[in-house]
Every structure is written in structure tokens, then in C-alpha cells.
Amino acid sequence: MRVTRVRARKYLSAVALLVVAVVTLAGCGSSEPRSVLQDAKAGHLIIGTKFDQPGLGLREPDKTMTGFDVEVAEYIAKYLGVPPGGITWKEAPSSQRETLIKNGEVDYIVGTYSITDSRKKVVDFAGPYYIAGQGLLVRADDNSITGPESLEQPGKKLCSVAGSTPAQKIKKAFPKVQLQQFDSYSSCVEALHRGKVDALTTDDIILAGYAAQYPGEFKLVGKPFTVEKYGVGLAKGDTAGRNKINDAIEQMISSGAWHAALEKTMGKSGYPLPPPPTVDRY
Template sequence: MRLRKTIPAVAALLAAALTLSACGSSEPRDVLGDAANGHLIIGTKFDQPGLGLREPDKTMTGFDVEVAKYIANYLGVPESGITWREAPSSQRETLIKNGEVDYVVGTYSITDNRKKVIDFAGPYYVAGQSLLVRADDDSITGAESLEGGKKLCSVAGSTPAQKIKKSYPGVQLQQFDSYSSCVEALHRGKVDALTTDDIILAGYAAQYPGEFKLAGKPFTTELYGVGLPKGETEARMKINDAITEMIDSGAWQAALEKTMGKSGYPLPPPPTVNRY
């Protein structure tokens, strides 16, 4: 009888251990250790055309993807050694802290609050918050024109959503879980505008030619960084070196033209890597 009770108990413990293992570590990853073993788990967006998009054949495309691959290669990991993990805006810090990704390259603005819990390398790009509206809507010319009862969509946990709430409290802000959901709501007339960074909006405008347009001028400056675990100083410095090499070699400009050149968006010069 004792043996019969013990066996199910052991099996239950083993099942629980396997479940915890499948869910990922609760500790941050060793980025350079993982790279030395030939494999990296990289977080990025899956729904942002031109930046981070998972294609129907499951391949990854976009500027963020190209930056992430260049960094991985610099660390000694080929594309075949990368596992891509979707990193929604509201989950990026959690994915890094819980060890579910080695680093995140996903339109990730460097902010003081985020730097309290993770580290950043970069920046690798400088963007600005803007607005996407329907092509036939001339009533929205900037953030100020939204305060007369217009409905604005952004993503929960994103820097653009936080800045709208702080700077334009009169705007009817609706927060969705993804920008693609906001685009669908804008298409259906459920919201009047979508706000995030201009390069992201340009990607959506290019994906749906003639349906949407950017309105007004950018009203913030967003420094995109590579998010990685707090205290990974050596890894952060190596990633900074990788970004610098990508810029200096011309690979950065080539990647941006390849991924965003057809969008009609005026491509900016590369940033200075500040080595956060």
C-alpha cells in the first residue's frame, strides 16, 4: 500500500518539474553563456511590418529582426541558432527578467523606469511618436486635435500610451494588446487614430497602401535599445560593439533600406551608440 501511494506522488512531482521546466527559468539568462553554446532566444514583435513580422511561412522579417540577427552573428550565433519569441510591449521586461529570452529587439524605447529593472544596449535607432489615421480623414493634424472627443488607440504597456495619458488627458485612449489590433479597429472605424512611433506607423501604411496615412509631425523622441538582463555588463558592451560595427560597416543602412525603403518614410541617419 505504501508503494502504491509513493509512485503517484513521485509521478506528480516529476510532472510538476517538467511543467516548470517547460515554462522557462525564473532567473535571467546568461547571454554570453548561451551564445557560447550556439543558441540564443531573441524577443521581437511578430506583427509590425517592416520591423518585426512573422510571415505566413514562419520566417521573420524587418529591421529589428536584421539588427537582432547581426548582433547574434557578432556573438557567434548563426541565424539557424536563433529561436524567435514574440515580445508584446507589455511583456518585454517580464520575458527578460524570467529568463524566457536572452535579449529583446522590438521597438523598445529606452526609459529611466525600464532601466531600473533591465539594461539597454544602444540605441540602434531614433524614432518619434506620431499618428496614423484613415486616408480620407483631414480632421486630425496632431495630438492636440484629438482632445475633442476623438478615440485614440495604442498598446497597453507601451511608451506612446503612457505619454498620451500624461500629456493629453482629454484624449479617449483605448489600449489594446497589439498594434495590429489597433490597425483593425482603425480600419473598421472603431477608433479615429492609432499612435506609436513613426517608423512603425509607416510600416502599416505601406502594408495597406491608400487606406492609411501619417498625420502631423512626430511629437516625441524615442531611442530604441536592445533590452537584456540587469547586470549583464559584458554582454551589453559586446552588443554595443555589434551595433557600432553594423553602423560603421554600412550594414545598418543596407538593412534599413531593405526593410523600410519602399514605405515612403524618409529614412534617418544612424544614431550614436551611447552605451547605456
Template sequence: MRITRTVRTAVAALALAAVATACGGDEERSATQSAAEGNLTVGIKFDQPGLGLRTPDGSFTGFDVEVAKYVADKLGVAPENIEWKEAPSAQRETLIQNGEVDYVVATYSITDARKEKVDFAGPYFVAGQSLLVREDNTDITGPESLSGGKRLCSVTGSTPAQNILDNYAGDVQLQPYDTYSACVEALRNGSVDAVTTDDIILAGYAAQYPGELKVVGEPFTEERYGIGLAKGDDETRGTINDAIDEMISDGSWEAAFEETVGASGYALPTPPTVDRY
């Protein structure tokens, strides 16, 4: 009886382990499977005006939000069945790899290094890195003018921060923060001299603080925003690519841009071409 009871206990433990693995564990989830169950969890930024912003009433607005909802609709999921999850720059790959989100639409630049960990659909937008300064600043006009010990803020784990380290380090004092909203507050209170990230993100903050902040210089990189999803989830990636193409061709892409970003004065760009790598 003791042997039988031991064997049964071991079998039960193995069964529970198998169920746990099937329910999540280290296995990357498929967004298509989640959609078939009627729900999606989508990673966005919560603090980027015009792109991904949580409003005081708890709702979410922005271009990335509209893109995410359009994609969800093509996957068969209504907006009310989307769970929005904050996706800080440094955590986006981890959220995808751990299966905490089905996909990420969060000003997520497609890079070769990131493609080793996750897959991308898109791009759905092409931006360029720029600089945000206080309205009364006259000596910062572009990346070359950041010398002399200027204090520059960007976000940990972001492409713009890495670009500064790689190409414009010199005597720039790069001060990484967890979020761009924290960088903007540091700029407003004089703790840093400039904030760097993509021009469309900075335009949203400048519009949020009119007469106080401004975007300066021409964009000095090209950032192709993609929708991040689990590595190897080819079926979902194909569906999302089709959705982006359709969003552009049916006019929804332009309408979403004008509704969310247009008020900042950022000019409507040429729609991107989806890269079906």
C-alpha cells in the same frame, strides 16, 4: 532504516531543487552563455511590417529582425539557430526577467522606469511618436487636434500610450489594445479615429494599406530603441553595443534599413550614437 530512508529522500529532494534552480528558476540567464551553447532565443514583434513581421510561410522580416541577426552573428550564433519569440509590448520585461528570451529587439524604447527592471544596449534607432489616420481624415493633424472625444488607439504597456495619458489626456478616449495590428484593424473599420505609436511603425502600416491609411503631423517625442537584456548582464551588453557600432560603421545598418523600411517612404535617419551607460 526508516531514518536513513527519510534522510536520503530529503537529500534527494534538495538536490533536485538545486538542479532546478541552476537550470532556470528565478535566476536571470546570460545571453552570452546561451550563445556559447550555440542557440539564442530572441524576442521580436510578429505584427509590425518593416520592423518585425511573421510572414505567411513562417519566416520573419524587418529591420529589428536584421539587427537581431547581426547581433547574434557577433555572439557566434547563425540565423538558423535563433528561436524567434513574440514579444508584445506589455510582456517584454517579463520575458527577459523570466529568462524566456536572451534579448529583445522589438521597437523597445529605453526609459528610466524600464531600466529599473532590465538593461539596454544601444540605442540602435531613434524614432518619434506620431499619428496614423484614415486617408480621408482631415481634422486630425497632431496631438493637439485629438480633443473633442476623439477615439485614439495604442498598445497596453507601450511608451506612446503612457505619453498620451501623461500629456494629452484631456477628453481623448484612449482605447488600449494588445497589439498595434489590432489597433490598425480598429482604425480601418472605424472603431477608432487614430492610432498612435512611433512614426517608423506607423509608416509600415501605411505602406501595407496604400490609399487607405496615412501618417499625419510631425513626431512629437523622441524614442530611443534599445536591445533589452537581463539586468546585470554587462558582458553581453558590451558585446551588443560593439555589434551595433560595427553594424553602423560597416554599412550593414543602412543596408538593412533600406531593405526593410525603405519601401514605406520613411526617410533614412542619421544613425544613433550608442549610449554606454
């Protein structure tokens, strides 16, 4: 009887360990990249975008999503057969975008995601769906900053987001600039408002959205000093998915829906709306 009880306890302990292992593995989830077309066929897509960029990708207080990037993402999803109700939105901070795609946490990202050669080594891009230029946002009463060269003055502090293309380019082009890197542009805007930094740099359309959100408090200065091609990021090697997304972008442009979406989301900002880009099927 004693031997039987010992064996029973050992058996139950082994079962318990097995259950824990199975639950742990299930909780970890898959770290494989997703297939856009397979997920679209199943009727559901996980789309990454920014949650804190007015006019582009903003999560409203009622948890609805608004902005031009959101409009583009929804148009693509609809083209692939997925209605808005089949979309799960996931926040995609600049520093996490490649990781989100590689780990299969999103199907694709539409979030002011500049196409660069270094990023193309890790993920694929469809597009571009928009072409922006890097600019500067300052307080409305500050006339000391007229362009990026002004920021090399002693004591001037510039804010951008860690992992973003603007942060990388400003460091390379203007190494004397005192750059502070935050985790989000909204944090930079708050720092600018409080006088902790003197300027914010990112793409002009993003800055225009913030200027429109806080009328009279901020202004854009200088001319755009880079060319940023916004693409839709997806898993490396998902050629079929990339081609379909390119088809969707081209249809959005040719149908007039692209211009209508840009007018709807950015028309009131005072930012001059550019013509649509040509999709690059690299």
C-alpha cells in the same frame, strides 16, 4: 502478508507522488534571467521581437521573420557567433517584455523597445540602435486630425497598445484624449480600418510600416512629438552581454550594414530614412 501488501501500496503511492512532483518542477522551467554570452557560446539564442509590425518585426505566413528589428537581432547574434539557424524567435508584446527577460524566456529583445529610466530599473539596455518619434496614423480620407491636439475634440478615439511608451506619454501629455488600449498594434490598425477609432499612435517608423502595408488606406499626420531611443533589452546586470551587443551595433553602423538593412526593410515605405544613432554606453 497483509502488512506487506499495505506497505507495498504505501511505497508505490509515495513513489508516484515523487514522480509527479519531479515532472511538475521540470515543466515549470527556470525563472532565472539568461546569460547572453553563455547561451551564445552554446550556439543558441532565444530572441524576442514583435510578430505583427510590418517593416520592423513581422512573422510571415511561411513563419520566416522579416523587418529591421529582425535584421538588427540577427546581426547581433552573428556577431556573437550564432547563425540564423541557432535562433529561436519568441513573440514579445509590449506589456510582457520585462517579464520575458526577468523570467529567462528570452536572451534579449529587439522589438521597438524604448529605453526609459523606469525600464532601466528592471532590465539593461544596449544601444540605442534607432531613434524614432511618436506620431499619428489616421484614415486617408480624414482631414479633421492634424496632430495630437486634434484628438481632444469630443468624440475622437485614439488607439495604442497597453504597456507601451506611446500610450503612457499620450495620457500624460494630452489627458483629455479618449484613449483605448489594445494588446497589439495590428488590433489597433483593424479598429482604425473599421472606424472604431479615429487614430493610432505609436512611433513614426512603425506607423510607416503599416501605411506601406495598406497603400492608400492610411496616412501619417503631424510632426513627431517625442524622441524614442530603441534599445536591445536584456537581463539586469548582464554587463558583459550588454557590452558585446553594443560592440555589434557599432560594427553594424560603421560597416554600412545598418543603413543597408534599413533601406531593405523600410525603403519602399516612403518614410525618410534617418541617420544612425550614437551608441550610449551608460
